[in-house]
Amino acid sequence: MRYKNTFSINVTKSAMKTPLLGPRRHCDMPIRTLDDLAAQGQTIGLRLDINSPFTDGSLADDFRIRAHLETVEELTTAGARVVVLAHQGRPGGDSFRCLEPHADVLDGLIDAPVDYIDSTFATAARDRISTLSDGEVLVLENTRFFSEEYIEFEPERAAQTYLVTKLAPVLDAYVDDAFAAAHRSQPSLVGFPRRIPSYAGRLMEREIDVLGTIESTARPRVYFLAGAKVPDSLSVAESVLEDDIADEVLAGGLFGNLLLHAKGIRLGEPTDQILVEFDALETLPRARRLLTNHGDRIRTPVDLAIEVDGERVEIDIDDLPVESPTFDIGSATIDEFGEALGSAATAVLNGPAGRVEDPLFTQGTRGVYRAASAAENSIVGGGDTGAVLRKLGIDGFDHVSTGGGAAMRMLARETLPAVQVLEDAG
Numbered sequence: 001m002r003y004k005n006t007f008s009i010n011v012t013k014s015a016m017k018t019p020l021l022g023p024r025r026h027c028d029m030p031i032r033t034l035d036d037l038a039a040q041g042q043t044i045g046l047r048l049d050i051n052s053p054f055t056d057g058s059l060a061d062d063f064r065i066r067a068h069l070e071t072v073e074e075l076t077t078a079g080a081r082v083v084v085l086a087h088q089g090r091p092g093g094d095s096f097r098c099l100e101p102h103a104d105v106l107d108g109l110i111d112a113p114v115d116y117i118d119s120t121f122a123t124a125a126r127d128r129i130s131t132l133s134d135g136e137v138l139v140l141e142n143t144r145f146f147s148e149e150y151i152e153f154e155p156e157r158a159a160q161t162y163l164v165t166k167l168a169p170v171l172d173a174y175v176d177d178a179f180a181a182a183h184r185s186q187p188s189l190v191g192f193p194r195r196i197p198s199y200a201g202r203l204m205e206r207e208i209d210v211l212g213t214i215e216s217t218a219r220p221r222v223y224f225l226a227g228a229k230v231p232d233s234l235s236v237a238e239s240v241l242e243d244d245i246a247d248e249v250l251a252g253g254l255f256g257n258l259l260l261h262a263k264g265i266r267l268g269e270p271t272d273q274i275l276v277e278f279d280a281l282e283t284l285p286r287a288r289r290l291l292t293n294h295g296d297r298i299r300t301p302v303d304l305a306i307e308v309d310g311e312r313v314e315i316d317i318d319d320l321p322v323e324s325p326t327f328d329i330g331s332a333t334i335d336e337f338g339e340a341l342g343s344a345a346t347a348v349l350n351g352p353a354g355r356v357e358d359p360l361f362t363q364g365t366r367g368v369y370r371a372a373s374a375a376e377n378s379i380v381g382g383g384d385t386g387a388v389l390r391k392l393g394i395d396g397f398d399h400v401s402t403g404g405g406a407a408m409r410m411l412a413r414e415t416l417p418a419v420q421v422l423e424d425a426g
Contacts, residue, residue, distance in 0.1 A: 031208070031422045032199045034071070034175070039080035041134055042172040046075065046201070047188055048086045049178035049402065050102050053387070054095050062105050063390065064180065067402045069109060071177045071201035072137065076112035081132035083171065085120075085188045086178070087144040096144070103139035112137055120146055121166035129170050143188045152184065155421045158191030168195040176418055177201025179208075180382065180403035185417035193425040200422055203402065208419060210379060210399045211410040215245050217377055218345035222246070224337060224368055226253030227351020227385065230275075232408040234258075234283050234290065236350070239412040241294040250299045250337045252329050252353040252364065259300045260317070262287035267304070268321035299337065303330030305354065305361060312360045328354025328361035329368075338371030347372040350381030350408060352388050362392060369394045381407040 037044075048068045053060040075082050084106075089096035103116035114137040119125035125140055132138055143149045148161045158164060164187050174192035176182075181189055182204070192198060200208070214221070223246045225233040233255040240246035251259045257271055262284055266272065275281055291298060303316050305328035314330035315322055329337070334353075341347045349372055353364030369389060372378050373396035380386065380397050383404020389395070401407040409416055 031205075031419070031426045032197075033205050034074055034199060034202060037173060037175070037197075037199050039075050039078035041079060041081075043081045043083060043129060043132065043170065044075055045083050045085060045167060045171040045174045045192060045196075046072070047174070047176045047178045047181075047192075048072075048084055049180040050086045050099075050106075051088055051095075051180070052102070054097065059101050059105060061387065061390070062109075063386065064402055065102060065105050066109065067203055068177050068201070071175065071203060072106070073110055073112070074202065075175070076110065076135045076137060079134040081129075081134060082112075082137045083129055083132070083167075084137060084139045085143055085167075086139070087149070087181070087188075088142050089144070091144060091150060097142070098145075099139050099142050106137070106139065110137075114139065117141065121163050126166065126170050143186075149186050149188060151186065153187060153190070154185070155190040155194050155417070155424075158185065158187040158189075159194035161187040161191055163187045164191035164195060168192060171196055174198040175201050176422060177203045178418070179204045179401070180406055182207075182403065182416040182418035183406040183409045183414075189418040190421045193421045198422055198425040204419075204422075206399075207401055207403065207407075207410075211401060211407055214240075214346070214348065214379070214411065215243075220247035220344055221346040221348065222248045222250065222340050222344035222375075224250045224252060224341060224347070224349040224353075224372065225255050225351060226251070226353050228254055229351070229405075229408065230254050230258055231283055232405070232412070233351065234286055235412040235414075236408055237294075237298070238286070238290055239414075241290070241297060243413065246297070246348075248297050248299065248340060249294075250340060250368075252301065252333075252337070252368065253351055255351070256301045256329065257326060258283065258287055259291065259298065262291055263300065265317060266321045267326055268323055270323065270325040274325060299340070301329045301333040302336065303332045304328065305330050305364070307358075307360060312363070327358065329364040331363075334364055334367035337368050341368065341372040342374040344372075344375045346377045346379070347375035348379045348381075348411065350385055350411070352385065356388050356392070366392055366394065370396075373397055381411065383407070 107114035116139045304326040306324040354361040378397040380400045382401030
């Protein structure tokens with residue numbers, strides 16, 4: 001797929017000085033990309049984000065692995081010796097696993113030979129790296145099996161961790177393609193650029209291209225913000241409205257419920273309790289200020305959907321509160337939001353409109369996203385949103401990000417540590 005509204009961040013290709021991270025950051029130093037890397041015969045540490053869902057002990061979705069194929073294949077075709085660093089799950093979680101299945105999937109997707117070793121930086125890993133042939137890939141073990149990798153460090157301190165100090169001497173360069181983890185400041189993400197030449201992979205480059213330059217896209221720009229991460233949605237709304245990047249914000253899901261609550265509308269005890277459980281009520285003062293300052297550019301739902309005796313029932317806002325939890329936006333809201341998004345020059349979306357794991361409540365997400373795909377330029381935040389769209393079979397967007405939290409932070413004009421350290425290395 002070709003992406004609209006993109007530009008090269010390699011200064012050798014363009015004299016443009018478009019801010020990489022939005023209007024609050026103005027950097028003259030570009031991020032180096034694969035265009036700047038002579039990869040032949042070089043041993044390259046390649047940070048990927050292939051963190052994937054598991055079902056019955058097997059990888060259930062290879063989307064994130066496939067998203068990195070352009071970078072991996074470009075390096076192997078150029079004759080690089082590629083050493084993959086990646087993580088899977090969180091310590092103690094059900095998906096906290098080794099990376100052997102990921103290596104097997106990658107091996108089946110590319111022509112280059114792919115090997116796996118159950119070591120990350122110990123002698124066995126370093127010895128195996130020394131025997132790599134040009135064009136070969138070695139997948140190291142889950143970086144989070146190493147305790148320091150799950151700690152946030154300043155880059156200078158990250159460069160002193162065991163992972164970096166042991167691996168950097170056996171690597172000629174480092175390539176970061178893990179945009180989905182770019183909001184983390186962990187050793188494998190921010191430590192290597194302090195020690196060895198570092199570059200952005202193609203996926204990282206494209207994500208920065210698209211998400212970091214929203215303000216250069218055509219107007220009107222309409223944002224749809226929803227999903228369970230209410231504070232993140234609020235931060236994005238604050239940023240894009242205060243900086244006049246968005247012409248309109250449409251609020252769905254729990255974020256929409258929060259704004260209705262901030263307007264003084266009581267949805268009913270079950271939904272209000274859900275807001276408490278998601279720690280959303282702590283954001284009420286911010287939500288009220290947002291509505292006070294920018295309420296004329298914010299749309300909240302005009303109807304909601306609940307379950308009654310196993311059936312979907314839609315309730316007008318004027319008929320609230322109700323005794324059942326609200327799990328989706330209603331048909332009138334779908335039509336209203338869909339019209340705004342479909343007629344936008346740029347539509348930016350993040351999060352499902354309702355409880356999509358329940359078939360009764362996929363209607364809002366289907367309607368909103370299908371309408372948005374007709375916009376001149378449609379950009380979707382990644383993570384869970386991308387997985388939902390694939391599950392529902394909704395496509396036709398100009399860009400679907402691989403990152404959830406990273407995408408939201410970039411859209412909120414926040415600095416991403418892994419992007420910042422690449423910029424500094426440039």
